[in-house]
Amino acid sequence: MVYTAASVAIPIRAALDTFAAREHVTVQQENGGSLDIARKLTELHQIPDVVVLADYDVFPKLLMPNQTTWYAEFARNRMVLAFTDKSKFASEVDSANWPKILQRPGVALGRANPDLDPNGYRTLLTLQLAEEYYEQPGLYDKLMKLSPAKNVRPKEADLVGVLQAGEFDYIWSYESLAQATKLRYITLPAAIDLGTPADTATYAKASVKVAGKTPKDTLTIKGQPIVYALSIPKAAPHPGMAEKFVAFLLSPEGRSLLHATKLDALDTPVIIGSGAPAAVQAAVSAQ
Amino acid sequence: MEGHAAPRSMAAHRTASVVAALLGSLFLLFLVAPIGRLVVGGGKSGVGELFTDTELRSSLWLTAVTATFAAAVGALGGTPLAYVLARRPFRGKAVAAAILDLPLLIPHPVAGIALLLILGRESVVGRTLLQAGIRVAGSPIGIVCAMVFVSAPLYISAAREAFARVDPRYESVARTLGDPAWRAFRRVTLPLSARGLIAAAVVMWARAVSEFGAIVILTYNPKVVSVLSYDRFTGFGLTEALPVAAVLSILALIPLVALRALRPDRGAGTDV
Numbered sequence: 001m002v003y004t005a006a007s008v009a010i011p012i013r014a015a016l017d018t019f020a021a022r023e024h025v026t027v028q029q030e031n032g033g034s035l036d037i038a039r040k041l042t043e044l045h046q047i048p049d050v051v052v053l054a055d056y057d058v059f060p061k062l063l064m065p066n067q068t069t070w071y072a073e074f075a076r077n078r079m080v081l082a083f084t085d086k087s088k089f090a091s092e093v094d095s096a097n098w099p100k101i102l103q104r105p106g107v108a109l110g111r112a113n114p115d116l117d118p119n120g121y122r123t124l125l126t127l128q129l130a131e132e133y134y135e136q137p138g139l140y141d142k143l144m145k146l147s148p149a150k151n152v153r154p155k156e157a158d159l160v161g162v163l164q165a166g167e168f169d170y171i172w173s174y175e176s177l178a179q180a181t182k183l184r185y186i187t188l189p190a191a192i193d194l195g196t197p198a199d200t201a202t203y204a205k206a207s208v209k210v211a212g213k214t215p216k217d218t219l220t221i222k223g224q225p226i227v228y229a230l231s232i233p234k235a236a237p238h239p240g241m242a243e244k245f246v247a248f249l250l251s252p253e254g255r256s257l258l259h260a261t262k263l264d265a266l267d268t269p270v271i272i273g274s275g276a277p278a279a280v281q282a283a284v285s286a287q
Numbered sequence: 288m289e290g291h292a293a294p295r296s297m298a299a300h301r302t303a304s305v306v307a308a309l310l311g312s313l314f315l316l317f318l319v320a321p322i323g324r325l326v327v328g329g330g331k332s333g334v335g336e337l338f339t340d341t342e343l344r345s346s347l348w349l350t351a352v353t354a355t356f357a358a359a360v361g362a363l364g365g366t367p368l369a370y371v372l373a374r375r376p377f378r379g380k381a382v383a384a385a386i387l388d389l390p391l392l393i394p395h396p397v398a399g400i401a402l403l404l405i406l407g408r409e410s411v412v413g414r415t416l417l418q419a420g421i422r423v424a425g426s427p428i429g430i431v432c433a434m435v436f437v438s439a440p441l442y443i444s445a446a447r448e449a450f451a452r453v454d455p456r457y458e459s460v461a462r463t464l465g466d467p468a469w470r471a472f473r474r475v476t477l478p479l480s481a482r483g484l485i486a487a488a489v490v491m492w493a494r495a496v497s498e499f500g501a502i503v504i505l506t507y508n509p510k511v512v513s514v515l516s517y518d519r520f521t522g523f524g525l526t527e528a529l530p531v532a533a534v535l536s537i538l539a540l541i542p543l544v545a546l547r548a549l550r551p552d553r554g555a556g557t558d559v
Contacts, residue, residue: 033521086409108408113507116522149508150425154518161400162504166409167424214523215342 001237002245003040005054006031006157007176008075008228011263012052012249018257019248025241034118038062047235049242055118056229059272063231070273071231072280074250075258075265078195078226079119079126080185082160082178087169095186099130099139102146102170109147110168112156115211119156122194123172125223128206129192174226179262197225197266228263232277239277247283322536329529330537336530343515343531347538350511353427354495357434361442361491366484369446370472374455384444391440395500402432402505429505434495442491449483450476482549489546496539 004012009031020027032040034053040046042062051068053059059071081098083090093101102109112120124144131139151168153159159171160181175195178185190196194203203223212219230249232242248254255265269284336343371377372384390398406423407413413423423429453476461471477484499513507514512535520528 039524113518116518150422150506153507154503154521158503158507161396162403162424165400165403165407167403167407211522214527215340215519 001028001030001048002050002052003037003048004029004031004052005034005037005228007054007077007174008052008263010180011075011258011261014261015249015254015257016245019245023241023244034058035062041067041233047233047237049236049238050230050232050245052228052230054226054228056227056272057224059229059231063233064273067233067235068231068273069234069275070271071229072246072250072269072271072276072284073197073227073229073266074269075228075263076195076197076226077174077176077228077264078187078193079122080173080175080178080187080193081170082163082173082183082185083170084164084166084183086166087163087184089169090184093170093186095188098186098188099134099136099143103142107146107170108151108168109143110151110153110159110162110171111147112159112172113152113154114208115215117155119172119174120152121208121210121221122226124208125203125206125221126172126188126192126194128208129194129203129223130188132205133189133191175264176262194223194226195264197227200225227266229272232280243277243279246277247279250280250283251286325529325533325536329531329533333530333532333534334537337534342510343512343534346510346512346515347534349427349430349509350496350513350535353430353511354434354492356431357438357495358442358488358492360431360435361439362446362484362488365439365443366446369443369487370450370476372443373447373450384447387443388440390436395437395498396504398436399433399501399504402429402436402501406432406505424505425508426506427509430502430511433501433505434498437498437501438491438494441494442487445487445490446480446484449480449487452483453479485546485549489543493539493543496535 002012002016009029013029016027016029019025030048034055035058037051037053038058039062041048041051047067051063054077056071056073059068064071081093081102083093087093088107089101089104101107111123114120114124127140127143130143131137153162156171156173156177159168159173160177160183162168163171163183173183173185175185175187177183187193190199191202203225206223207220209218209220211217230246232239232246236242249258250269255267258265271281271284337347368387372380372387377383393401403424404410405412406416406429408417408422408424416423421428423432457475457479458471461475462468466474496511497513498511499517502511503514503517510518512531516528516531516535519531
C-alpha cells in the first residue's frame with residue numbers, strides 16, 4: 001500500500017506497475033493532498049508501506065519522529081505560467097517579458113487560494129521574488145491586482161478547466177501539471193521559480209502570511225524549493241517490500257521512469273534524518 | 288378453513304405493519320441522524336459564530352438571496368414549460384422531458400464548465416453581457432446561473448406533476464364560460480396547483496442552497512455557504528467546518544417549515 005500526493009500520482013503509478021510486474025506483488029495506491037495523507041497516519045492510524053508527499057516539509061512538521069525518523073528528497077517541481085493558444089498575446093509571451101505582457105489591458109490571470117493550496121501561496125512567493133529579481137518595486141502589487149478575488153479558485157487543478165474555457169488567459173501552475181494537462185507554459189528564472197534546491201537561500205527571503213489553524217489565525221510561510229519526498233513509516237506492514245520499492249524508485253532505472261512520466265527526479269536524492277534502511281541508503285549513495 | 292383465514296390475514300397484516308414501521312424508522316434515522324450529528328456537534332458554536340464571524344454571516348445572506356433569485360427564475364421560466372409538458376400532447380415529448388432532466392445527471396463541475404463555455408467572457412453571450420457591464424463568472428450572477436441550471440429540472444418535473452393532478456375538465460368549463468386560455472389558467476389551474484408549485488419551488492430552492500460543484504467553477508468568490516464550508520473543511524478541518532454546516536442546517540429549516548406549512552388550496556389538493 002502506497003499513499004501518494006495527488007500531483008505525483010501518475011509517475012509513481014508508472015513506477016509501481018513496473019515494480020509490481022517484476023516482483024509479482026500486487027500494489028495499491030491511494031492519492032490525496034499531502035496534509036490529508038499525513039492526517040490519515042497521525043489521526044486515523046492508517047499506515048501504508050510507503051508515503052510520497054509533494055511537500056517535504058510535512059515530514060518534519062507532522063510525521064517525525066512518531067511515524068518515521070527519515071525522509072528522502074527525490075524529485076522537484078517548479079512554478080510556471082501556463083496558458084493556451086487562445087490566450088491573449090500567447091504568441092509574444094516569453095520567460096523574460098511576462099511581467100509586461102500580464103499587465104497589458106484585458107489579460108485575465110488566475111491563481112489558487114493561498115489559504116488552502118500550497119500552489120496558491122507559492123504564487124505569492126514567486127511574485128515577491130520577482131519584484132526583487134527584476135528590481136521593479138511595486139511589481140507584486142501590480143500583478144496581484146491582475147488576479148483579484150474573482151480570479152481565484154480553490155486549488156491549482158481547478159484553474160486548468162477555467163483557463164481552457166477561456167475565462168483566464170494565464171494561470172500560475174506547476175510544471176508537472178501544465179505538462180500533464182498539455183498546456184503551453186513558460187518557465188521562470190531559477191531565482192523565482194521555487195524549483196532549484198541550490199537557490200534555497202534566495203527563496204527564504206520571501207514570506208507570506210496565510211490562514212493558520214483557524215480562519216482567524218495567521219501563519220507565516222517562507223519560500224522553499226518545491227521538493228517531493230518519501231519515507232517508509234516505522235509501522236509499515238511490509239517493510240521489506242517497501243525498502244525494495246524505494247531503492248528501485250531511487251535507482252537510475254526508477255528515475256528514468258519518473259522522467260518519462262514528466263516528474264523531474266533529482267539526479268542525487270538526499271536523505272534527511274537518521275535510521276533510513278540500509279537498502280535505501282545504498283541506493284542513494286550509489287548515485 | 289374460512290374460519291382460519293381471517294386471523295391469519297390479520298396476523299399477516301400485523302407483521303407487515305411492524306416491518307413497515309421498522310423499515311420506516313430505520314430510514315428516518317438514516318436521513319435525520321447525520322444532520323442531528325451536525326447540529327449537536329457544531330450547532331452551539333455555529334450559532335455563536337453567527338455573531339462574530341462576518342464572513343459566515345455574509346455568506347449565509349448571499350446564499351439566501353441567490354437561491355431565492357434562482358427559485359424565482361426557475362418558477363418564472365419553468366412554470367410554462369411544466370404546463371406545456373403536463374397538458375399539450377406533442378411529438379417528442381418524452382425526449383423533451385428527458386433532456387430537461389439532463390442537468391440532474393451531469394456531474395456538477397462539468398455543468399460549471401459547460402456554463403462557463405456558454406456564459407464566460409469568450410462566449411458570444413458572455414462577451415455581449417460584459418460589454419453591457421454585466422459579469423457572470425466571478426459574480427453573484429454566476430452563482431444564480433449555476434443554481435438555476437442544476438435545480439430547475441426538479442422544479443419543472445414537480446410542477447408538471449402538480450398540473451397533471453388538476454382535472455383538465457375544470458379548465459374546459461372555465462373556457463366554455465368564456466374565459467380566454469390565460470385567464471382560465473390563472474383563475475382555475477394556478478390556484479388548484481398552487482400548493483404543488485410552492486412545494487416544487489421549495490425543493491428547487493433547497494437544492495440551489497446545497498449546490499457546490501458548478502458554483503465553485505463559475506464563482507468561487509464571493510463565497511456561498513456550501514463553498515465556505517468546503518473551504519473551512521479543507522483548510523482547517525472538521526472543527527471549523529462543523530459550525531458552518533450546522534448553522535446552515537438550522538437556518539434552512541425556517542423557510543422549509545414555513546413554506547411547507549402553507550396550504551393555499553386546502554381541501555382541493557390531492558397531496559395532503
